[in-house]
Every structure is written in C-alpha cells, then in structure tokens.
Amino acid sequence: MPRRHWLDPLARRVLQAAGQLPTAPAATPPPAAPLAWTIEVNRASREQWLQLPGCSEDTADLLLRLQRGGVQFSSVEELFQLLELPAEQCRRWEPHLIVHWHGDAPPQPAAAPLDLNNASAEELQVLSWPEQRLQGLLRERRRAGFENLADLQERLCLPASAIEALIGRVCFEARRAGPSLPLH
Template structure:
C-alpha cells in the first residue's frame, strides 16, 4: 500500500500546483463520482432598469424598435421587477426569452416593486366598464384615456405613459397585466349619475 506524502494536504496541493510535487495518482479500484455540473455563468449581464442602448444590443435579436420602447419607458421612470414582464411587453418568443434570461438582472431602485397580479387586460379593446373596474383610475384619467384611445389606439406602455403623462408607479402597476392587441377603440365611458 502506497503511503501518502508526509506534508499536510494543503501544503501538498500548493506544491503540486507550482509543479514541485507530482499530482496524486488516481484512486484505483474506486468509482469516482462524476464532478457536479456547474451552471454556466454568463460573461456579461444587463441591469434591466439601467441598461443603455448598447447594453440591449448585446442581446441576440433585440431590435431597434425594442430598444426604443425600453429606453422610453426607462426615461419615464418605469422599472421592471421580473423577466416575464419584460418578455411579455416585448412579445418575445419562448426560445429568445430563454436565451436572454441568463443575461438579465433586475435591481430595483427606490421602494419595493409592486406585486404582480394575474390579469391580462386589453387596453385597446376593453369596455369602459372593464377599464374602470380593473384599473381603479380616477375619473379624469379614465376619461382622458378613452378620448386618447378614440383618437388613436395605444401602441405600447411607453405610448400610453407619454400620451397620458402617467407617473412611473402607475405604469409599473400595469406591467405584465395589460396588452395592446385590439387596435379598435372600445365604447366610451357612460355618464356618471
């Protein structure tokens, strides 16, 4: 039976690393367990809520239209708290979303992010009653929304924020909860009694 080296294990490893001692022989007769597979760490990441156009361009398939939308929302103070909200906003295909996911980090700047709710309201197609019940907006904001929607349907969250002068907190509450599918305006708000 071969004896181990008389040095303590740490000193032996240091001397092996610098080439002063040969490596330990493989453990014969034993079944070595396979080394655990480490998840690959991306070589670069993007802080979604502080990313520049150059950062976004690093992502495969990130179009200039997507970059423009994201930067407009960022300038408006809107932040994302999770990847799925970003993917839904950009309508990313599943494979592209999975390609992007390891490169995205979501640091929240300021107070805690809003908690997501599971709704998907079509802002261009919902009736005035659906909007009133779902959004809980003041009457003046809802009236302005409906007038703007009749004038021209909303294209995305940045368009909505800019045309209605919405504060970032209001837009953040809509992330992952709304869509802009139907381009036809819905019925107008009924008069209040």
C-alpha cells in the same frame, strides 16, 4: 519526484521571480470559460440592449422610453411578457439579465391582462384610476389605439408608478371595428 525548496510558497515565488530559484514548469491552464456579461434591466443602455441576440433597435428604443419615464421591471418574466418574446429568445436572453428594483417594493401583477384598446369603460374601472385619467385614456384611445406602455405613458403623461402597476396586467390589441366607445 522533483526536489522542492523548503521555503513557504510565498517566499518561494518571490525568490523565483527574483531569479534566485528555478521556476517550476508551468501547468497547462484549463481552457478559459467564455466571459459572462450581464445587463441590469432597469438601468441598461441602448448599446447594452442591442448586445442581446435578436434585440432590435425598436425594442431597445421602447425599453429606453420606458426607462426615461421611470418604469422599472420587477422580474425578467415581466420584461418577456411586455415584449411578447418567443420562448427561444427568452432562453437566450435570460442568462444575461439581472433585475434590481430601485426604490420601494415592486407592485404585484394581477391575473388576466386587460386590453386597454378595446375594454369598455366599465371594464376599465378595475384600474382604480381617477375619473379624469380614465377620460383621458378613452379620449386618446379614440384618436388612435395605444401601441405599448411607453406610448400610453407619454400620451397620458402618467407617472412611472402607474405604468409599473400595469406591467403584466394590460395588453394592447388592435382596435376592433365598431361604434366609438362612450366616455362614460
């Protein structure tokens, strides 16, 4: 057994660094674990989104449009639901995503999503929106179906809180052929 110096470990390291004591043979370091990187979902940049495997430029742009509109996600599940990601992609993204809510408590989602492109005026009442906002939705929807929450927010000039309340509660199916839906 090699003879060790009687000094405490800190003093021993100082004397070894000064060359007054021989250095102990270095132990083989354990293999380095890959560096983990994370993205804060509600504050991520375009470049950060594009680091995620399979994240397209269109997806990154959509997320930034929502972010610029003040929209926040309360969980990664909300993000996955909004983007309609395949399960495998969700598994690859999840270790890199963290969610911090900035501000008051996040809204709680409801059950089955409401198709904003095809719901009747009566069905849209569950949104509890003012009549003027509902009329604007119906008017814009007749012009063209909504693509996603960012499109809805921009075309109706909705506040972030209104969009956050819709995450997980609405969807945007292709417009069904048929007569125009009435304003009332």
